[in-house]
Amino acid sequence: MVWWRDQKFRAIVFQVLAAGAFLSLILWLTGNTAANLAKRGLTVGFDFLGRAARFPISESVLSYSPTDHFWWAYTVGLGNTLFITMIVALTATVLGLMLAILRREDNPLAQGAGTTYVEFFRNTPLVVQLLFWYALVTVGLPSIDAPLNPLPGVYLTERGLYLPALSLNGLDMPVRAKFNFEGGLNLSPEFVAMYLGLSLYAAAFIGEIIRGGLEAVAKGQTEAALALGLAPKQALNLVLIPQALRIIIPPMTSQYINILKNSTLALVVGYPDISFVTATTINQTGQALEGIFILMLVFFTISIATSVAMNLYNSRVALKVR
């Protein structure tokens, strides 16, 4: 055989070419970046993280003040991102389960309601839904002087929701003070829009995943369980659900990661999550490269950690094949 028709030789040449092209593309881009940065007199480095941030963060799970450093501002933003992701994931899972039950019922009214919900929320963009919920709170709700008061202690106003909070000495009710409500639990319009919008959107997808998983288990499985004399509840818990979980878990993982990714849309309504902190930092310091690098690092870490954890769990419930 002629040496240049040899399979092994060709494989090596191809790989060297591909790697070379990829590397030179990266080198070209970084070279351009370095040249552009030098021309504009910008320096690259993470020194700015130790400087005071000097911008406000309207609400956060972790405590923050504008005199804190940039690295703490990032941490606070990340805290908000993780917080909203977790409570949305929890709420959406419960709602999704309810939707799946609704759509599996023999009742055409329930099926219709479930289908309408799923089709509507899945076929419109999340950003539109978020903006709608945000406008509903800030424009649609009355001013703080004439709040909607559907239940005792619950006030809905354009400045957010005021709810009774559980505290050590019983219920802590919001009380009208001179300019605002005091005490109780105050949810900002930004938070309400994010929480509602993300949960309702994700519930539609999660509901379909659960329903699909339950339907994918062969009917014979449940029938056989009933024929063996298991009670309907036992058949559900011992036969149907364990098998359905196996199908449900992989898509559920990507759905939870999607919630995390979608939470970056907080930028649209102004909830201070990590993308908001990144955008503000880039605006204030001009350190675009570093800001984006941190954002990417955070997302890669979380995505990879989540999928590793879910894969571990998945390997425990997965079908043991001989």
Next chain:
Amino acid sequence: MTGFVQTQSIDARTAPLDARRSLFRVLFGDVLSTVSTLAILFAVIALAPKLVSWGLLNGIWAGEGTQCTGAGACWAFLRAKYPFILFGIYPPGQYWRPVALIVIFIGLTLYSLPPKNWKTSTLWAWVIGTVVALALMAGGVPGLEAVPTDSWGGLPVTLILTVLSLGLGFPLAIALALGRQSELKAVKYICVAVIEGIRGLPLLSLLFIVSILLPLMLPDGLKIDKLLRALVAMTVFSAAYLAEVLRGGLQGLHNGQGEAADALSLSWWSKTRLIILPQAISNVIPPLTNTVVVMVKNTSLVLIVGLYDLLSAGRAALADPAWPAPFAETYGFIALIYFIICFSITRYTHWIERQNLFGVNR
């Protein structure tokens, strides 16, 4: 041996009982059914009269901003603003050009729906149609006033971003998917890194990266406008997602297909083009159309980088101080447009799934 022969006919049996349940049993058969029926009925009874009086009875259908007092829906706003929401800040005298683009794209889509039209000529029709539509939008030839992309807006931008990001992303996705399946380790790992790197990031940060970093990463003096930058981000994004769908198709293919092609001593290129890809792609058409829905919805994110798509145009219209910001009507209108597009594609996907396209049941 005695035989037995039936001499008498057997009586006719009564028909089985009607298996259908009564409406009452369907709606109130068990606790769960009863609860959901009551909850749904309650919601409808509570909400429907309010919606009717807000939208129909008290709705303001025509007039100025001052007439919208808040008692009912301000449909007059949509009536006054719909050209702006649909076409953005495109010069009003030239509206026929974005309309032509919309008509061309819708026409091409409708023509491409039936599987019998999936031919090379359809592909060329798309290429030519897209070029003509973009040329119409841009103008600049004698007789057509030039309109810079900064002035494009509304539905055309949404459609352009969808069509171009998917159209340009698809060949890229095929390359990435094939690369990921490759036996050449270097090629494989580069493709894995690219696909997973893009899929690990939210589209929003990808848009950020491209809109902030791309000007820095290219040689000085090379300027690319906002629309093109957003398009780069969307194309890369759709390529990574389409590549994962295509990988499913490639993995689902029986090994024998490639081995048979090798046995017939087809070259790698002929094997891939004639044997592997046609089967791999046709096996994943439903998930591919799902990716189309995802991309249509994702175009709404470009408002982050300051592009005037359908949603940003609607938001800008709401900022007009002469009107009392009727957000529900406006976002409802925009959501309806997206819904019509996405729901139709979803229905089409279901229809395609039911067709036994290639007459083989695997």
